[in-house]
Amino acid sequence: MSESTNYKSLVTHFDLDGVACAALCSLFWDFERITFAGPSNMHRLSYDLETVVTDLPHPHPRECGFWFDHHVANIEELKAMGVDYTTLNGVIEEKPSCLRVIYDYFSKEYELDEWAPFVDELDLIDGFQFRDYDHWQEITPAKTIDHAIKLDFNDNAFMRKLVRELRDNDYLDVAQLPEVAAKAEQFRSTQAEHLKMIEKIAKPFEGAEEIILLDLRELRNPPNFEKNLAYHYFPQGKAVLTIRSMFKQGVKTNGMSLSMSLGFVDDALKSKINIGEMMRKMDIGSGHPGAAAGRFECKSKDERERKSKEVLDTIVKMWNEQKAS
Numbered sequence: 001m002s003e004s005t006n007y008k009s010l011v012t013h014f015d016l017d018g019v020a021c022a023a024l025c026s027l028f029w030d031f032e033r034i035t036f037a038g039p040s041n042m043h044r045l046s047y048d049l050e051t052v053v054t055d056l057p058h059p060h061p062r063e064c065g066f067w068f069d070h071h072v073a074n075i076e077e078l079k080a081m082g083v084d085y086t087t088l089n090g091v092i093e094e095k096p097s098c099l100r101v102i103y104d105y106f107s108k109e110y111e112l113d114e115w116a117p118f119v120d121e122l123d124l125i126d127g128f129q130f131r132d133y134d135h136w137q138e139i140t141p142a143k144t145i146d147h148a149i150k151l152d153f154n155d156n157a158f159m160r161k162l163v164r165e166l167r168d169n170d171y172l173d174v175a176q177l178p179e180v181a182a183k184a185e186q187f188r189s190t191q192a193e194h195l196k197m198i199e200k201i202a203k204p205f206e207g208a209e210e211i212i213l214l215d216l217r218e219l220r221n222p223p224n225f226e227k228n229l230a231y232h233y234f235p236q237g238k239a240v241l242t243i244r245s246m247f248k249q250g251v252k253t254n255g256m257s258l259s260m261s262l263g264f265v266d267d268a269l270k271s272k273i274n275i276g277e278m279m280r281k282m283d284i285g286s287g288h289p290g291a292a293a294g295r296f297e298c299k300s301k302d303e304r305e306r307k308s309k310e311v312l313d314t315i316v317k318m319w320n321e322q323k324a325s
């Protein structure tokens, strides 16, 4: 095992799974520096063979010391770059959470039973294994920590503090820390505001009523929000699609962005639908089977209207085709 190696820094995802991975790794490695990033900006970070990367794609060609991941789609990307991932120092496995990958790895040699309930909750949250909207909305200790992080995923000081707390204490106690509880509460009141906005715009997509369309094109600088909140009003929906204008320095441009994800669906539908493929076929973006995003630039308002309609119509068509496949 590699824990004898002296890794000096850790780069991890700025979400609950990423923070939890950092906490568990910190039991075995004494990091001087922990950095939080997302898949889109991690390529700009500097790191070396003394760095551990968790819950993020391994950004070839730069090397890191050790790598834990559970996004197997990253294997395909590495293959496409001509990299044999089996030669990389790390573990990538198809598991609901990256914490699960790390837990299984260290459990071979260490007694980590105390971590088991937290790892189970992480699988549920990061693997999005909720039965339905109410199950997703149910407030649990792990979700309280998740909400506290989501309030501001740029709050690195808070996330570093959480890493130490989760390393040294039971997550049930961490969830009750006043700062964590207060941030989670604040996040939930923001969600309540988002629900009000969603109620006004959400509607079943004509031609594919199982898709809930959130058309934000006419809104001025709409906030980012969790799309799944739309199931509050349409519990029978299977997917949520948002379309919004892109803004530059607060000014609306002719650029459009879309994002779409599957909701609480059964395995049968999950195995048929591939939203990432829809985006790639239209050549406007990419993503996973269950969630993907796209964007396109237009030269005029006319073109923007035309192209938006074309893209939306194509999504309806592809959805119905995939569903029937």
Ligand SMILES: [Mn+2]
Residues within 6 Å of the ligand: 013, 017, 018, 055, 070, 097, 098, 126
């Ligand atoms: Mn993850």
